[in-house]
Structure formats: C-alpha cells, structure tokens
Amino acid sequence: MELDTPARPGLTYGTYPLLATATAVVVWAAVTHRLPISRDAALALLTVGTIVVAFTVERVNPLLDRWRMTRDSFVGRDLPFIGLAFVVEQVATMGVSLIAARFVPDGGFGPLAEVPLLVQALVVLLALDLLWYAYHRAAHAIPRLWRAHGVHHAPSQLYVLMHPVFHPIDLLVSRFVISLLVFRFSGATPDAAFLALVVLNLQQTISHINSDLRTGPLNYLLIGAETHRWHHGAGERVNYGSVLAVWDIAFRTFVYEPTRVPDQLGLDDPSSYPDPRRFHATLAWPLRRAKVVSPR
Numbered sequence: 001m002e003l004d005t006p007a008r009p010g011l012t013y014g015t016y017p018l019l020a021t022a023t024a025v026v027v028w029a030a031v032t033h034r035l036p037i038s039r040d041a042a043l044a045l046l047t048v049g050t051i052v053v054a055f056t057v058e059r060v061n062p063l064l065d066r067w068r069m070t071r072d073s074f075v076g077r078d079l080p081f082i083g084l085a086f087v088v089e090q091v092a093t094m095g096v097s098l099i100a101a102r103f104v105p106d107g108g109f110g111p112l113a114e115v116p117l118l119v120q121a122l123v124v125l126l127a128l129d130l131l132w133y134a135y136h137r138a139a140h141a142i143p144r145l146w147r148a149h150g151v152h153h154a155p156s157q158l159y160v161l162m163h164p165v166f167h168p169i170d171l172l173v174s175r176f177v178i179s180l181l182v183f184r185f186s187g188a189t190p191d192a193a194f195l196a197l198v199v200l201n202l203q204q205t206i207s208h209i210n211s212d213l214r215t216g217p218l219n220y221l222l223i224g225a226e227t228h229r230w231h232h233g234a235g236e237r238v239n240y241g242s243v244l245a246v247w248d249i250a251f252r253t254f255v256y257e258p259t260r261v262p263d264q265l266g267l268d269d270p271s272s273y274p275d276p277r278r279f280h281a282t283l284a285w286p287l288r289r290a291k292v293v294s295p296r
C-alpha cells in the first residue's frame with residue numbers, strides 16, 4: 001500500500017530524533033555520573049519514557065486504523081503476554097547475573113574491555129544481532145521453533161504495546177542465552193553493555209509503532225518502524241534483525257520501501273496457528289505432539 005504525504009510532518013520526522021537525543025543525553029549523564037542514578041534505573045527510565053512517548057504519538061497520529069490497539073486486543077490477548085514477558089525477563093536477568101558471577105569477573109575483561117566504549121558497544125550489538133538473526137531465521141524455518149515464534153506474528157495489528165507478545169522460549173533465547181554470551185562472556189564493560197541495551201530497547205520499542213515515523217537513510221543502519229513492519233507483513237520473509245540492518249543486508253533479506261507499507265499483517269494462514277487469545281493453548285503449542293505446521 002502506498003503511503004500518503006505525512007499528515008503531521010513534525011511527528012513523522014521529529015519523533016525519532018527527539019527520542020534518540022533524549023536517550024543520548026540520559027546515557028551520557030548516567031555514564032559520566034552527572035545523573036545520580038544506577039544504570040538499571042536509567043534503563044528503566046528510558047524504557048518507560050520511550051514507551052510513553054511512542055504510545056502517545058501513535059494515539060495522536062495513527063498510521064492505519066486497522067492496525068490500532070483495541071480494548072479487546074490489549075486486554076484479551078496482549079496483557080497476559082506482557083505480564084509473562086516481565087516475569088521471564090526478571091528471571092532471565094537474575095540467571096545471567098548468577099552465572100556471570102560464578103564464571104566471569106565483574107567490570108569487563110579481556111581484549112574487548114580494552115577498546116573504547118563506543119567500539120565495545122558496537123561489537124556487542126553486532127554479535128547480539130548476528131545471534132538473534134540466526135535464531136530468528138531458524139525460528140521461521142524449523143516447524144518446532146516456529147510454533148513458539150509464531151505467536152509474535154499472529155496479531156494482524158502493529159502497535160507499541162504488542163511488542164512483548166512473545167513465547168517465553170523466544171524470550172529465554174534473547175534475554176538469557178544471547179544476553180549471557182554478548183553482555184557477560186564477551187568481556188564487555190558494564191557501561192558498554194548498558195549502551196548496547198539502551199539502543200536495543202529504543203529500536204525494539206519504536207519498531208512496532210502504528211505511526212508514520214520516517215528516518216530516511218538511517219534505515220540502512222538501524223532496524224526501526226519502517227523496516228520491522230515488513231517483517232510482520234503476511235507473506236514476507238525479510239528484515240530478521242532486531243537492532244542493526246547489517247545482517248539482513250549481508251544475507252540479502254533486507255527490505256526498505258520508503259513510500260509503502262505491507263497490505264496485510266500477520267500470518268500467511270491464520271487457521272494454521274492457535275488464536276493467541278487462548279493464552280495457555282498458545283504457550284503449550286510448541287510442546288504438543290499434534291501434526292507440526294509449516295513455518296510461515
């Protein structure tokens with residue numbers, strides 16, 4: 001579907017620079033200790049602040065009515081997944097800390113900890129997104145993994161608060177296995193891990209926004225709203241990255257269409273997957289012995 005000229009250019013072109021600038025200021029203040037709060041508190045502040053701004057922008061300036069959040073979609077489908085994602089994330093973070101405390105020194109180590117902060121953060125992001133890219137492509141290709149990942153693709157809408165609609169298996173891969181490897185076992189310093197996590201959170205939150213945000217050539221560097229919505233397009237097999245576009249570009253799965261959006265979102269065949277409103281059935285789906293459906 002072709003995009004019209006932006007109805008509110010200030011929001012279309014200004015929202016992302018505003019969020020990125022505010023994020024950069026908070027990160028700088030936290031890393032240089034000008035802000036008397038911990039990294040965890042700064043991360044929580046940025047996460048909540050970004051969600052509030054993105055949520056407000058999509059209510060004021062929605063891109064498509066049919067992608068909107070409704071009371072039924074939020075309460076009947078998303079809310080249990082949001083609660084579950086919060087719990088899994090806390091458990092995963094605790095697990096990462098416990099294992100790291102047992103096996104690796106605090107504060108970074110090895111060659112990565114010796115290079116400048118920005119280089120460390122870039123290496124961490126490159127490694128994180130390569131691992132996620134590999135898992136994500138496998139999750140779209142291997143039936144058993146697709147049974148877990150498919151829940152993120154079941155909604156035929158796209159909005160900020162549906163972002164946490166994930167199966168716990170996906171969350172444990174990203175928030176436990178990959179986080180442990182790239183944030184702790186790589187040797188990166190806590191400041192570098194914090195910086196990478198901030199960028200990850202910003203990109204993931206705005207990736208699902210139902211608003212006409214445009215960032216121009218930056219789409220070739222970072223995955224955002226204009227590229228991730230193509231990953232949710234029915235029949236599409238593109239843009240598997242979560243933060244960086246580099247792996248999609250390298251492996252020829254990158255799509256950026258500045259003036260178009262997908263005609264239809266969601267599963268190729270919705271009847272092939274449980275309705276995610278059936279929370280328990282969806283959670284049990286990867287473990288069931290029933291005939292395994294074809295990946296999307």
Ligand SMILES: [Zn+2]
Nearest residue numbers: 136140149231
């Ligand atoms: Zn996917």
Ligand SMILES: [Zn+2]
Nearest residue numbers: 152208228232
């Ligand atoms: Zn998504």
